[in-house]
Amino acid sequence: MLEQLKQQKKEIEAKERASEVEESDKTEFIFCLKEPIKLNLISPKDAQQLIGAVESGQLPIKEAIKMVQDVVEAAKVQ
Secondary structure: HHHHHHHHHHHHHHHHOOOOOOHHHHHHHHHOOOHHHOOOOOOHHHHHHHHHHHHHHHOOOHHHHHHHHHHHHHHHOO
């Protein structure tokens, strides 16, 4: 899961630099939240807030992915 997040973040960063972020990228981000929610690493409410921030443009997808990645990494340590 962590590797998938890292790869997705790399792809999104490249697209954001080129201003080529698409709706499918947002959908892929939403899909990547499924596993952390299932494992109780992120609450459904927090996930919904992240999704809302990404969809409204308040938060770049790469930042949202980084936040999820940090939560997953922190959970691995414990």
